[in-house]
Amino acid sequence: MKSAAIDIGSNSVRLLLWADGRALYKKTDTTRLGEGLARTGELSAQAMARTADAVARFCAEAKGAGAGRVAAFATAAVRGARNKEEFIRLVRERCGLDVDVLSGEREALAALAGALGGREGGVVDVGGASTELTVRGGGSVYARSADIGAVRLKDLCGEDAAALSALIGEKLALFADAPACPFLVAVGGTATSLAALEKQVVPYDPARIEGTVLTADAAEGWGRRLLSLSQEERLRLPGMDVRRADILGGGALLLAAAARRAGADRFTVSERDNLEGYLALTQGGERA
Helix, strand or coil, X not given: CEEEEEEECCCEEEEEEEECCEEEEEEEEECCCCCCHHHHCCCCHHHHHHHHHHHHHHHHHHHHCCEEEEEXXXXXXXXXXXXXXXXXXXXXXXXXXXXXXXCHHXXXXXXXXXXXXXXXXXXXXXXXXXXXXXXXXXXXXXXXXXXXXXXXXXXXXXXXXXXXXXXXXXXHHHHCCCCCCCCEEEEXXXXXXXXXXXXXXXXXXXXXXXCCEEEHHXXXXXXXXXXXXXXXXXXXXXXXXXXXXXXXXXXXXXXXXXXXXXXXXXXXXXXCCHHHHHHHHHCCCCCC
């Protein structure tokens, strides 16, 4: 039976259509639900409307493709907003879906399940409004979520490299007790976008992104380079995702810092993430 998951993130809404133990396809619509949230504490009416519309379109598409089950979950932007119930109600009115708002720990565990299945190792997920670090090893699981992401960084610091680095250091102090994790996987749009830049992947091809290895130094280098460029100059870079060009510099600095907090000097980029993990964890725990 086909099933589908819709991830309502701070920067984008994503759809995964799944059947017979594999992904049939993924789609993304960048709606910037979390835009301005760091300053106001609320989701704007415009951001909620365009995001709810995207969820409704993906829900209709999944059902039209034969999905017997469609689940929607939301992450940091929704869980941290004062008016989250208004957004949840709007989605229900548009398409009948009840949005599952994940805690930071559940979000981290979903990324772990999607990227690693039952294997040991660590996962870092830089999102729009939060960053998760999860490590499985020796029979225990470490899972933390810091309330900082690529969209939130831009809202609070703009493109000031010094201010970005200071805020990243402050927020990632939460990971001070993280166990050392030499094998680290990075998921999410920041990681995949950096891989596309590093390898100059045009047009975007998930098969070429999967398994890309980047060092923390390379990620930081990309971050500082992007912050030094104008938006027009960034958009001319081969492999640049036009939907992330304005937030990728800060996101790259954040990813590099999170990897170092995990004791890793490099990470492997994975296309499998919390979408696959969420389906696995909510369908009897089978491995995604």
